[in-house]
Amino acid sequence: MAVNLSKGQKVDLTKTNPGLTKIKVGLGWDLNKYDGGSDFDLDASTFLLNAVGKVNSDLDFIFYNNPSNSNNSIAISGDNRTGEGTGDDESVMIDLGNVPADVHKIAFCITIHEAKERNQNFGQVVNSYVRVVNEATNEELIRYDLGEDFSIETAITVGELYRHSGEWKFSAVGSGFQDGLAGLCRDYGVTV
Template identity: 35%
Template sequence: MKLIIDRGNRNINSSQKNRYGNLTIDRSVKNSSPVISLLDIKNTISSNSTNIKPFNQDNNIVKEKTKNIKIKSLVNTNASMKILKGQKISLNQKSPNISKLMVALEWEIKNTSNKKLELDTSIFMVDKNNTTQEEDFIFYSNLKSAQGGIVLKSDHNSNLKDGYDEVVQLDLTKIPLNIEKLAFTVTIYEAEDRGETFENISNAYFRLIDTYTKKEILNYKFDDQLSEETAIVVAEIYRYKGEWKINCIGSGFKGGLKALCYNYGIETD
Protein backbone atom coordinates (compact mmCIF):
# COMPACT_ATOMS: atom_id res chain seq x y z
CA MET A 1 0.00 0.00 0.00
CA LYS A 2 1.24 3.50 -0.76
CA LEU A 3 0.21 6.84 0.74
CA ILE A 4 0.79 9.61 -1.76
CA ILE A 5 1.75 12.97 -0.29
CA ASP A 6 1.29 15.84 -2.71
CA ARG A 7 -0.22 19.30 -2.92
CA GLY A 8 -3.85 19.72 -3.89
CA ASN A 9 -6.96 21.26 -2.40
CA ARG A 10 -8.23 20.10 0.99
CA ASN A 11 -11.45 22.09 0.59
CA ILE A 12 -14.40 19.69 0.88
CA ASN A 13 -15.92 21.29 -2.22
CA SER A 14 -12.84 20.53 -4.28
CA SER A 15 -13.35 18.94 -7.67
CA GLN A 16 -10.63 16.43 -6.86
CA LYS A 17 -12.21 13.03 -6.22
CA ASN A 18 -10.75 10.84 -3.50
CA ARG A 19 -11.74 7.22 -3.11
CA TYR A 20 -10.95 4.77 -0.38
CA GLY A 21 -8.92 1.97 -1.85
CA ASN A 22 -6.28 4.42 -3.07
CA LEU A 23 -5.34 6.03 0.20
CA THR A 24 -4.05 9.54 -0.36
CA ILE A 25 -2.59 12.16 1.92
CA ASP A 26 -3.24 15.39 0.06
CA ARG A 27 -0.85 18.15 1.11
CA SER A 28 -2.91 21.06 -0.16
CA VAL A 29 -3.10 24.80 0.30
CA LYS A 30 -6.00 26.25 2.23
CA ASN A 31 -5.66 29.69 3.78
CA SER A 32 -2.00 29.71 2.65
CA SER A 33 -0.95 26.65 4.70
CA PRO A 34 -0.34 23.01 3.63
CA VAL A 35 -2.68 20.50 5.26
CA ILE A 36 -3.47 16.80 5.31
CA SER A 37 -6.66 15.52 3.74
CA LEU A 38 -7.76 11.88 3.73
CA LEU A 39 -10.76 11.06 1.57
CA ASP A 40 -13.70 12.66 3.36
CA ILE A 41 -14.29 15.66 5.60
CA LYS A 42 -11.56 15.80 8.23
CA ASN A 43 -13.18 15.41 11.63
CA THR A 44 -10.36 16.48 13.88
CA ILE A 45 -10.61 16.49 17.62
CA SER A 46 -10.91 20.25 17.79
CA SER A 47 -12.98 20.84 14.65
CA ASN A 48 -15.90 22.50 16.43
CA SER A 49 -14.86 26.03 17.29
CA THR A 50 -17.80 26.42 19.66
CA ASN A 51 -16.16 23.93 22.00
CA ILE A 52 -13.01 25.97 22.59
CA LYS A 53 -12.54 26.83 26.24
CA PRO A 54 -11.29 30.33 27.15
CA PHE A 55 -7.80 30.84 28.56
CA ASN A 56 -7.52 30.37 32.29
CA GLN A 57 -6.31 33.10 34.60
CA ASP A 58 -2.61 32.29 34.37
CA ASN A 59 -2.85 32.41 30.55
CA ASN A 60 -0.63 29.33 30.34
CA ILE A 61 -2.95 26.39 29.66
CA VAL A 62 -5.96 26.25 27.37
CA LYS A 63 -8.32 23.33 26.98
CA GLU A 64 -8.69 22.24 23.35
CA LYS A 65 -12.35 21.54 23.87
CA THR A 66 -14.78 21.68 26.72
CA LYS A 67 -15.23 18.20 28.11
CA ASN A 68 -18.43 17.39 29.95
CA ILE A 69 -17.22 16.92 33.52
CA LYS A 70 -20.61 15.65 34.64
CA ILE A 71 -20.49 12.84 32.09
CA LYS A 72 -16.92 11.96 33.01
CA SER A 73 -17.92 11.73 36.67
CA LEU A 74 -20.19 8.80 35.77
CA VAL A 75 -17.08 6.64 35.34
CA ASN A 76 -15.90 4.91 38.51
CA THR A 77 -12.13 5.42 38.76
CA ASN A 78 -11.62 4.09 42.29
CA ALA A 79 -10.03 0.83 41.16
CA SER A 80 -8.26 2.23 38.09
CA MET A 81 -4.70 0.97 37.80
CA LYS A 82 -2.04 3.58 37.11
CA ILE A 83 0.50 2.09 34.73
CA LEU A 84 3.84 3.35 33.49
CA LYS A 85 5.70 3.38 30.19
CA GLY A 86 6.81 -0.13 29.26
CA GLN A 87 4.44 -1.83 31.68
CA LYS A 88 2.40 -4.75 30.31
CA ILE A 89 -0.99 -5.79 31.72
CA SER A 90 -3.40 -8.63 30.88
CA LEU A 91 -6.75 -7.17 29.83
CA ASN A 92 -8.57 -10.50 30.14
CA GLN A 93 -7.59 -10.65 33.80
CA LYS A 94 -8.52 -7.03 34.45
CA SER A 95 -11.90 -7.07 32.70
CA PRO A 96 -14.24 -9.89 31.63
CA ASN A 97 -16.02 -7.56 29.18
CA ILE A 98 -13.46 -7.37 26.38
CA SER A 99 -16.33 -6.77 23.93
CA LYS A 100 -17.40 -3.55 25.68
CA LEU A 101 -14.17 -1.62 26.06
CA MET A 102 -13.52 2.03 25.29
CA VAL A 103 -10.23 3.85 24.99
CA ALA A 104 -10.58 7.43 26.22
CA LEU A 105 -7.93 10.04 25.46
CA GLU A 106 -7.63 13.47 27.01
CA TRP A 107 -5.08 16.27 27.17
CA GLU A 108 -4.49 19.95 27.80
CA ILE A 109 -2.89 22.36 25.35
CA LYS A 110 -0.47 25.06 26.38
CA ASN A 111 -1.13 28.54 25.03
CA THR A 112 1.98 28.80 22.85
CA SER A 113 0.58 29.71 19.43
CA ASN A 114 -1.93 32.03 17.85
CA LYS A 115 -3.26 29.07 15.88
CA LYS A 116 -5.39 26.36 17.42
CA LEU A 117 -3.39 23.16 17.85
CA GLU A 118 -5.26 20.06 16.68
CA LEU A 119 -4.65 16.42 17.57
CA ASP A 120 -5.72 13.38 15.57
CA THR A 121 -6.08 9.81 16.82
CA SER A 122 -5.38 6.84 14.55
CA ILE A 123 -5.27 3.09 15.10
CA PHE A 124 -3.03 0.76 13.13
CA MET A 125 -4.21 -2.85 13.02
CA VAL A 126 -0.92 -4.72 12.75
CA ASP A 127 -0.36 -8.25 11.43
CA LYS A 128 2.37 -10.79 12.28
CA ASN A 129 4.74 -9.07 9.84
CA ASN A 130 4.38 -5.82 11.81
CA THR A 131 2.61 -4.18 8.89
CA THR A 132 -0.80 -2.58 8.41
CA GLN A 133 -3.00 -3.02 5.35
CA GLU A 134 -4.90 -0.09 3.87
CA GLU A 135 -8.31 -1.24 5.12
CA ASP A 136 -6.86 -1.79 8.61
CA PHE A 137 -5.77 1.82 9.07
CA ILE A 138 -8.44 3.47 11.25
CA PHE A 139 -8.45 7.27 11.26
CA TYR A 140 -10.74 10.30 10.87
CA SER A 141 -11.88 9.35 7.37
CA ASN A 142 -12.14 5.60 7.99
CA LEU A 143 -13.78 5.50 11.40
CA LYS A 144 -14.71 1.81 11.56
CA SER A 145 -12.82 -1.42 10.93
CA ALA A 146 -14.38 -3.89 8.51
CA GLN A 147 -15.54 -6.30 11.21
CA GLY A 148 -16.59 -3.58 13.65
CA GLY A 149 -14.00 -4.35 16.31
CA ILE A 150 -12.78 -0.74 16.27
CA VAL A 151 -14.97 2.34 15.93
CA LEU A 152 -13.38 5.75 16.30
CA LYS A 153 -15.49 8.43 18.05
CA SER A 154 -17.99 5.87 19.40
CA ASP A 155 -18.62 4.48 22.90
CA HIS A 156 -20.91 1.39 22.79
CA ASN A 157 -23.90 3.74 23.28
CA SER A 158 -22.72 4.37 26.84
CA ASN A 159 -23.07 8.15 26.46
CA LEU A 160 -19.56 8.63 27.86
CA LYS A 161 -17.74 10.01 24.82
CA ASP A 162 -18.45 13.67 25.54
CA GLY A 163 -16.45 13.38 28.76
CA TYR A 164 -13.17 13.06 26.86
CA ASP A 165 -11.23 14.62 23.99
CA GLU A 166 -11.32 11.42 21.93
CA VAL A 167 -12.74 7.93 22.33
CA VAL A 168 -12.33 4.61 20.53
CA GLN A 169 -14.92 1.85 20.86
CA LEU A 170 -13.35 -1.62 21.12
CA ASP A 171 -14.76 -5.12 20.77
CA LEU A 172 -11.75 -7.40 20.95
CA THR A 173 -13.88 -10.43 20.06
CA LYS A 174 -14.30 -8.95 16.57
CA ILE A 175 -10.63 -8.38 15.80
CA PRO A 176 -9.59 -10.69 12.92
CA LEU A 177 -7.24 -13.53 13.83
CA ASN A 178 -4.55 -12.26 11.46
CA ILE A 179 -4.24 -9.06 13.49
CA GLU A 180 -1.60 -9.37 16.23
CA LYS A 181 -1.84 -5.92 17.79
CA LEU A 182 -3.64 -2.58 17.75
CA ALA A 183 -1.42 0.49 17.90
CA PHE A 184 -3.09 3.62 19.28
CA THR A 185 -1.41 6.77 18.02
CA VAL A 186 -1.82 10.54 18.26
CA THR A 187 -0.46 13.08 15.78
CA ILE A 188 -0.39 16.87 15.66
CA TYR A 189 -2.15 18.27 12.61
CA GLU A 190 0.04 20.58 10.46
CA ALA A 191 2.73 20.31 13.13
CA GLU A 192 5.70 21.23 10.98
CA ASP A 193 3.99 24.17 9.31
CA ARG A 194 2.73 25.60 12.57
CA GLY A 195 5.86 24.85 14.57
CA GLU A 196 3.92 22.73 17.07
CA THR A 197 5.26 19.71 18.98
CA PHE A 198 4.21 17.59 21.93
CA GLU A 199 6.05 20.06 24.11
CA ASN A 200 2.84 22.10 23.72
CA ILE A 201 0.79 19.27 25.28
CA SER A 202 0.34 18.53 28.98
CA ASN A 203 -1.68 16.22 31.22
CA ALA A 204 -2.23 13.73 28.38
CA TYR A 205 -3.88 10.48 29.46
CA PHE A 206 -4.79 7.16 27.87
CA ARG A 207 -7.66 5.53 29.76
CA LEU A 208 -9.28 2.13 29.26
CA ILE A 209 -12.91 1.90 30.37
CA ASP A 210 -15.38 -0.97 30.68
CA THR A 211 -18.50 0.68 29.26
CA TYR A 212 -20.78 -2.08 30.61
CA THR A 213 -19.87 -1.40 34.24
CA LYS A 214 -18.69 2.21 33.62
CA LYS A 215 -15.47 1.43 35.49
CA GLU A 216 -12.06 2.69 34.47
CA ILE A 217 -9.67 -0.26 34.20
CA LEU A 218 -6.36 1.57 33.85
CA ASN A 219 -4.81 4.93 33.08
CA TYR A 220 -1.49 5.97 31.58
CA LYS A 221 0.01 9.47 31.39
CA PHE A 222 1.69 9.53 27.99
CA ASP A 223 3.13 13.02 27.54
CA ASP A 224 6.08 12.65 29.91
CA GLN A 225 9.54 13.14 28.37
CA LEU A 226 8.14 14.37 25.05
CA SER A 227 9.43 17.58 23.49
CA GLU A 228 10.17 17.85 19.76
CA GLU A 229 7.95 14.96 18.66
CA THR A 230 4.91 15.48 16.42
CA ALA A 231 3.53 11.92 16.63
CA ILE A 232 3.39 9.27 19.31
CA VAL A 233 2.55 5.60 19.63
CA VAL A 234 0.68 5.81 22.91
CA ALA A 235 -0.06 2.13 23.56
CA GLU A 236 -0.46 -1.23 21.88
CA ILE A 237 -3.09 -3.84 22.68
CA TYR A 238 -1.77 -7.21 21.52
CA ARG A 239 -2.41 -10.95 21.56
CA TYR A 240 -0.31 -13.15 23.83
CA LYS A 241 -0.91 -16.85 24.52
CA GLY A 242 -4.64 -16.69 23.92
CA GLU A 243 -5.32 -13.44 25.74
CA TRP A 244 -5.17 -9.72 25.13
CA LYS A 245 -2.54 -7.59 26.84
CA ILE A 246 -1.65 -3.90 26.76
CA ASN A 247 1.79 -2.38 26.50
CA CYS A 248 2.26 1.32 27.23
CA ILE A 249 4.67 2.44 24.52
CA GLY A 250 5.03 6.22 24.72
CA SER A 251 7.38 6.34 21.71
CA GLY A 252 7.53 9.68 19.90
CA PHE A 253 8.36 10.49 16.28
CA LYS A 254 9.35 13.75 14.61
CA GLY A 255 7.79 13.02 11.22
CA GLY A 256 4.09 13.17 12.10
CA LEU A 257 1.65 10.82 10.38
CA LYS A 258 4.16 9.92 7.68
CA ALA A 259 6.62 8.62 10.28
CA LEU A 260 3.92 6.50 11.90
CA CYS A 261 2.92 5.03 8.54
CA TYR A 262 6.53 4.13 7.83
CA ASN A 263 6.81 2.52 11.26
CA TYR A 264 3.93 0.18 10.44
CA GLY A 265 4.98 -0.68 6.92
CA ILE A 266 2.85 1.75 4.94
CA GLU A 267 4.85 3.14 2.04
CA THR A 268 4.59 6.87 1.43
CA ASP A 269 5.71 9.29 -1.27
Protein backbone atom coordinates in the same frame (compact mmCIF):
# COMPACT_ATOMS: atom_id res chain seq x y z
CA MET B 1 -10.05 0.38 40.52
CA ALA B 2 -7.85 1.33 37.57
CA VAL B 3 -4.32 0.05 37.17
CA ASN B 4 -1.98 3.04 36.65
CA LEU B 5 0.91 2.21 34.34
CA SER B 6 4.33 3.72 33.78
CA LYS B 7 6.12 3.79 30.44
CA GLY B 8 7.05 0.27 29.37
CA GLN B 9 4.71 -1.54 31.76
CA LYS B 10 2.38 -4.26 30.52
CA VAL B 11 -0.77 -5.59 32.13
CA ASP B 12 -3.34 -8.32 31.46
CA LEU B 13 -6.67 -6.93 30.33
CA THR B 14 -9.02 -9.84 29.66
CA LYS B 15 -7.44 -12.36 32.04
CA THR B 16 -7.93 -10.05 35.03
CA ASN B 17 -11.38 -8.96 33.79
CA PRO B 18 -13.21 -12.20 32.84
CA GLY B 19 -16.16 -11.68 30.53
CA LEU B 20 -14.87 -8.37 29.22
CA THR B 21 -16.03 -8.05 25.61
CA LYS B 22 -16.28 -4.38 24.68
CA ILE B 23 -13.91 -1.60 25.66
CA LYS B 24 -13.39 2.06 24.99
CA VAL B 25 -9.85 3.36 24.69
CA GLY B 26 -9.99 7.04 25.60
CA LEU B 27 -7.25 9.49 24.66
CA GLY B 28 -6.97 12.95 26.14
CA TRP B 29 -4.73 16.00 26.16
CA ASP B 30 -4.61 19.71 26.95
CA LEU B 31 -2.58 22.53 25.48
CA ASN B 32 0.19 24.21 27.38
CA LYS B 33 0.40 27.98 27.06
CA TYR B 34 0.31 28.33 23.29
CA ASP B 35 -0.02 31.56 21.34
CA GLY B 36 1.26 30.57 17.91
CA GLY B 37 -1.69 32.04 16.06
CA SER B 38 -2.80 28.73 14.49
CA ASP B 39 -5.38 26.26 15.68
CA PHE B 40 -3.90 23.28 17.50
CA ASP B 41 -5.57 20.06 16.30
CA LEU B 42 -4.52 16.72 17.74
CA ASP B 43 -5.86 13.51 16.23
CA ALA B 44 -6.15 9.94 17.52
CA SER B 45 -5.42 7.12 15.11
CA THR B 46 -5.18 3.36 15.37
CA PHE B 47 -3.10 0.87 13.42
CA LEU B 48 -4.25 -2.78 13.24
CA LEU B 49 -1.05 -4.81 13.03
CA ASN B 50 -0.26 -8.36 11.97
CA ALA B 51 2.29 -10.72 13.54
CA VAL B 52 5.23 -8.77 12.05
CA GLY B 53 3.98 -5.37 13.24
CA LYS B 54 2.62 -4.07 9.92
CA VAL B 55 -0.87 -3.40 8.60
CA ASN B 56 -2.28 -5.99 6.19
CA SER B 57 -3.71 -3.19 4.05
CA ASP B 58 -4.18 0.58 4.21
CA LEU B 59 -7.73 -0.09 5.49
CA ASP B 60 -6.15 -1.25 8.78
CA PHE B 61 -5.28 2.38 9.51
CA ILE B 62 -8.25 3.79 11.47
CA PHE B 63 -8.52 7.60 11.68
CA TYR B 64 -11.03 10.41 11.05
CA ASN B 65 -11.20 9.67 7.27
CA ASN B 66 -11.45 5.88 7.79
CA PRO B 67 -13.36 5.63 11.09
CA SER B 68 -13.75 1.84 11.36
CA ASN B 69 -12.30 -1.44 10.16
CA SER B 70 -14.06 -3.74 7.68
CA ASN B 71 -16.21 -5.59 10.25
CA ASN B 72 -16.78 -2.55 12.53
CA SER B 73 -15.14 -4.25 15.52
CA ILE B 74 -12.87 -1.20 15.90
CA ALA B 75 -14.21 2.33 15.42
CA ILE B 76 -12.88 5.78 16.26
CA SER B 77 -15.29 8.28 17.85
CA GLY B 78 -14.61 11.26 15.63
CA ASP B 79 -12.36 14.27 15.35
CA ASN B 80 -12.21 16.66 18.31
CA ARG B 81 -10.49 19.68 16.77
CA THR B 82 -9.78 21.63 19.98
CA GLY B 83 -9.11 19.20 22.86
CA GLU B 84 -10.92 21.61 25.16
CA GLY B 85 -12.93 20.49 28.16
CA THR B 86 -12.53 17.60 30.54
CA GLY B 87 -12.58 13.89 29.82
CA ASP B 88 -11.53 11.98 26.72
CA ASP B 89 -10.90 14.09 23.64
CA GLU B 90 -11.19 11.17 21.24
CA SER B 91 -11.85 7.48 21.77
CA VAL B 92 -11.72 4.11 20.05
CA MET B 93 -14.45 1.52 20.61
CA ILE B 94 -13.34 -2.11 20.38
CA ASP B 95 -15.41 -5.30 20.33
CA LEU B 96 -12.65 -7.67 21.47
CA GLY B 97 -14.38 -10.90 20.41
CA ASN B 98 -14.83 -9.69 16.84
CA VAL B 99 -11.38 -8.27 16.16
CA PRO B 100 -10.15 -10.18 13.06
CA ALA B 101 -7.83 -13.08 13.92
CA ASP B 102 -5.02 -11.66 11.75
CA VAL B 103 -4.84 -8.55 13.98
CA HIS B 104 -2.24 -9.34 16.63
CA LYS B 105 -1.70 -5.83 17.95
CA ILE B 106 -3.59 -2.52 17.96
CA ALA B 107 -1.41 0.59 18.27
CA PHE B 108 -2.99 3.81 19.60
CA CYS B 109 -1.39 7.04 18.42
CA ILE B 110 -1.84 10.78 18.76
CA THR B 111 -0.57 13.14 16.08
CA ILE B 112 -0.59 16.90 15.58
CA HIS B 113 -2.41 17.90 12.39
CA GLU B 114 -0.14 20.02 10.14
CA ALA B 115 2.44 20.23 12.94
CA LYS B 116 5.34 21.17 10.66
CA GLU B 117 3.40 23.89 8.83
CA ARG B 118 2.11 25.34 12.10
CA ASN B 119 5.41 24.95 14.00
CA GLN B 120 3.75 22.81 16.69
CA ASN B 121 5.02 19.86 18.74
CA PHE B 122 4.21 17.80 21.82
CA GLY B 123 6.30 20.11 24.01
CA GLN B 124 3.23 22.37 23.80
CA VAL B 125 0.88 19.62 25.02
CA VAL B 126 0.22 18.65 28.64
CA ASN B 127 -1.91 16.13 30.53
CA SER B 128 -1.79 13.50 27.76
CA TYR B 129 -3.18 10.12 28.68
CA VAL B 130 -4.66 6.89 27.40
CA ARG B 131 -7.18 4.85 29.37
CA VAL B 132 -9.07 1.61 28.85
CA VAL B 133 -12.69 1.55 30.01
CA ASN B 134 -15.15 -1.35 30.29
CA GLU B 135 -17.87 -0.16 27.91
CA ALA B 136 -20.65 -2.05 29.76
CA THR B 137 -19.92 -0.56 33.22
CA ASN B 138 -17.97 2.61 32.29
CA GLU B 139 -15.30 1.46 34.80
CA GLU B 140 -11.76 2.65 34.07
CA LEU B 141 -9.56 -0.46 34.02
CA ILE B 142 -6.17 0.87 32.88
CA ARG B 143 -4.67 4.36 32.76
CA TYR B 144 -1.34 5.62 31.48
CA ASP B 145 -0.47 9.30 31.98
CA LEU B 146 2.27 10.20 29.53
CA GLY B 147 3.82 13.04 31.52
CA GLU B 148 5.69 15.86 29.83
CA ASP B 149 8.72 14.04 28.43
CA PHE B 150 8.21 15.31 24.90
CA SER B 151 9.58 18.37 23.14
CA ILE B 152 10.06 18.26 19.36
CA GLU B 153 7.88 15.20 18.62
CA THR B 154 4.83 15.57 16.39
CA ALA B 155 3.43 12.03 16.83
CA ILE B 156 3.25 9.61 19.76
CA THR B 157 2.42 5.93 20.02
CA VAL B 158 0.79 6.02 23.44
CA GLY B 159 -0.08 2.36 23.94
CA GLU B 160 -0.74 -1.01 22.39
CA LEU B 161 -3.37 -3.68 22.91
CA TYR B 162 -2.01 -7.09 21.92
CA ARG B 163 -2.91 -10.77 21.96
CA HIS B 164 -0.94 -13.14 24.18
CA SER B 165 -1.87 -16.79 24.81
CA GLY B 166 -5.51 -16.22 23.86
CA GLU B 167 -5.89 -13.12 26.07
CA TRP B 168 -5.59 -9.38 25.45
CA LYS B 169 -2.88 -7.36 27.20
CA PHE B 170 -2.09 -3.64 27.24
CA SER B 171 1.35 -2.06 26.98
CA ALA B 172 2.15 1.56 27.91
CA VAL B 173 4.46 2.65 25.08
CA GLY B 174 4.91 6.44 25.14
CA SER B 175 7.26 6.64 22.13
CA GLY B 176 7.53 9.92 20.25
CA PHE B 177 8.33 10.55 16.59
CA GLN B 178 9.39 13.69 14.72
CA ASP B 179 7.89 12.75 11.35
CA GLY B 180 4.23 13.13 12.34
CA LEU B 181 1.50 10.95 10.92
CA ALA B 182 3.43 10.22 7.72
CA GLY B 183 6.29 8.75 9.76
CA LEU B 184 3.95 6.53 11.75
CA CYS B 185 2.27 5.36 8.54
CA ARG B 186 5.63 4.43 7.00
CA ASP B 187 6.70 2.58 10.17
CA TYR B 188 3.47 0.55 10.26
CA GLY B 189 3.39 -0.20 6.52
CA VAL B 190 0.64 2.19 5.35
CA THR B 191 1.12 3.61 1.85
CA VAL B 192 1.94 7.32 2.15
